[in-house]
Amino acid sequence: MKYRDRLAIVADVLKAAETGAKKTRIMYMANLSYKLLEKYLTETIQIGFICYEQDQYILTEKGKIFLEKYHVFSSAFSQIEKEYQNMMFEREILTKMCEKPGEFPPRYNVRG
């Protein structure tokens, strides 16, 4: 599984509680240990992203705003990451072109 930073874990917890959920469901959906679940539930409640209502955890308005902003950020960031990977590939081609003969077999006829 890809490494998740704090923002991503918070977003996963909020997503799990979007329409209201109990601890076990959030733990499962956000893929967290019980210890981490407790930590993140406590924190997201303190921040005001989640509240405990009618026997379940549910997103607040502030939580919804955060989650929307996070989704916009996250998809734009994935796109940038892909473009950056392509750039690094292009850079590798240029670096190879810059290698001195012997380091890299010459592919072109050299003038002069």
Next chain:
Amino acid sequence: MKYRDRLAIVADVLKAAETGAKKTRIMYMANLSYKLLEKYLTETIQIGFICYEQDQYILTEKGKIFLEKYHVFSSAFSQIEKEYQNMMFEREILTKMCEKPGEFPPRYNVRG
């Protein structure tokens, strides 16, 4: 002046020699010390990007191809860098939203 990597210096040397130039002009245009100029001229000649003709250094076909590719790469990379900076700014906003009360003054009315 911004740090230039090997690719950027090679590109600056080639750009300076695009229409033919003597050492002093390349040194000035590529903003290099005499020692570095010698190193990069030797290398770009060995690679086949530049040749010495009629008393001046001039770009070869291979050099032209590299320079074109480099310009495409370089302008796309600058764009990505700008987008990445904007993303980091967005990320900072999200991180601030995720701070617990006391770490950051609350701006929202928190439900529950």
